[in-house]
Amino acid sequence: MTKPHPFDEATRLFQSEPGVWSGASTEAYANMVGSFGGIASATLLNAVVSDERRIGHPVSLTVNFCAGVGEGGFDIRSTLHRTGKYTQHWSLELTQEEKLCSTATVVCGVRGEVFSHQPAVMPDVQPAEDCAPLPSMGFLNWVDRYTFRFVEGAMPGTNRAAGALASARTVAWVNDNPARPLDHLSLAALSDSFFLRLFHVRGNMEPMGSVTLTTHFLATPDELEEQGSKPLLGIADSTRFHANFHDQQIQLWGSNGQVLATGTQVAWYKQ
């Protein structure tokens, strides 16, 4: 029996009754405090994707991070609010020993072959194979679960002038490490795989964290299948850092030039 991919291990859920699931944190995606938020997001989405009541495919996911998910087991409860002809609405809560860690809402949509048009154009950048992968940082497990190849706005150096601010924009190729065929769950996690923009701008680690994360899935399952385990091109940027909060917008592009997902988050910072 092949050992499952760490991502599948980390997002695995067991259903005890309809809408009641349990899972457990894994060391492979450990963050500074608790688990990587992208794994919590993907696991919450898994409680919808794995539910036999689901129609269509994920279209939108919003996760609100109330508290970090620590070591050990956790529970997810989902509520199916409404199933229409075209869309389905869910709410979820992730708790650990009665403590609420995350709330989430998911919209699924029934997708067909209708009008298709993509005004956005993929940036013309160096191919992934020409970009050096970020070496392991050796202290954040979840970072080692991705291969980052920076095209623009690499990891902030520590040798910049004191107080000098860098660009908030990053363009990078990213994929699971070890490689894993793309699906909606890994796309949800990838949408949170960008380092917080404040870290890039100021270049130092200070207290900060994601507060709320929204991902819109623009790709259909056939496109995710076609993408397979090839690197995605990711773009992240921020418009404003002000009064303890900043926004962060992302795009994830497939290697065929299709927008697979777009998203936004708000991060908190202390000083």
Added chain:
Amino acid sequence: MTKPHPFDEATRLFQSEPGVWSGASTEAYANMVGSFGGIASATLLNAVVSDERRIGHPVSLTVNFCAGVGEGGFDIRSTLHRTGKYTQHWSLELTQEEKLCSTATVVCGVRGEVFSHQPAVMPDVQPAEDCAPLPSMGFLNWVDRYTFRFVEGAMPGTNRAAGALASARTVAWVNDNPARPLDHLSLAALSDSFFLRLFHVRGNMEPMGSVTLTTHFLATPDELEEQGSKPLLGIADSTRFHANFHDQQIQLWGSNGQVLATGTQVAWYKQ
């Protein structure tokens, strides 16, 4: 006694017990089917803003539109999940005669005078007073509750070549009509005041509707107060229309060049 502004009338709530509110649709913000989604969003946010348990100010709002809000009364139930030192998490549901119309999550944040930086630069466009306001369409009440002054990507004309697609991008000055001092509630509604991008791209009215809407509030209350009733500069764009759904990103700029809010939504379309 002065007659209240139609926006305040439309978003007014009465609390019967903590977290239980009632309101009523008003004709002033009627949409093709039910009320304008921006008003539902603002009213949901009002159930948090008006709650005496609230700390800080709204930082993020996600509203999922399950069904339109029709004429008559409606109820909102809020759940306060967690109050931390810096953030507070809420979930809400809007129902009409036991039918669930919307779910929402809100994050409030305590904002202080810390690091502030805005990488985004306001586009240099014609001032609002030099742009002609969009004449009343005369059939959608909510559209008449805003003064739109298009700078780029105006309302789609009907005289374009059959099948020709227009840009998804719009830049427009927008403010409440009649004028009203800006607050988080009107900012929430303004973030949904852009016509769906598909309408701009194809130029015809076909079955479509907002499915989920996320708004991030980057401005502090003093900035909203300073903005007052002056027009905001709005930018809306989409990356992709595919398989019945499209995304739509927005920015709302204050007249001092500050980003007041950014947001994203997913819209459904039939064909």
